[in-house]
Amino acid sequence: MKRSYVGVLILAAILLMNIxxxxxxxxxxxxxxxxxxxxxxxxxxxxxxxALFVYKNEKNKGGSKGYEK
Incomplete structure (x- = not known):
């Protein structure tokens, strides 16, 4: 599963804001x-x-879907 750094940084920023x-x-x-x-x-x-919205969008990006194939 291919992830972009932007999504990870957004999730990290959301976690920081939660804290x-x-x-x-x-x-x-x-x-x-x-x-x-x-x-x-x-x-x-x-x-x-x-955070859930960002995570689901990041999860659906990329070439392979992991265990779904």
């Missing part, structure tokens, strides 16, 4: 900013379908 948003959620919850906490948690949840 940052999770840290911000914990930080804002500690300081009792619940509205901002919910905002960051929502953004963290919205990144999951984006």
């Amino acid at each position: 940052v948003f999770t840290q911000l959620v914990v930080h804002q919850y500690y300081y009792e900013n619940y509205g901002v906490t919910l905002l960051y948690a929502g953004l963290n949840i919205l990144l999951f379908p984006v």
Whole structure:
């Protein structure tokens, strides 16, 4: 399965944003900013379908399909 570096870099950036948003959620919850906490948690949840979309597009690229043949 052939993968491009762009897809891998996008997935790595999404993972980094998930880590940052999770840290911000914990930080804002500690300081009792619940509205901002919910905002960051929502953004963290919205990144999951984006990551799945990128992963599926990268998986379908390339010449061979792996075990499907």
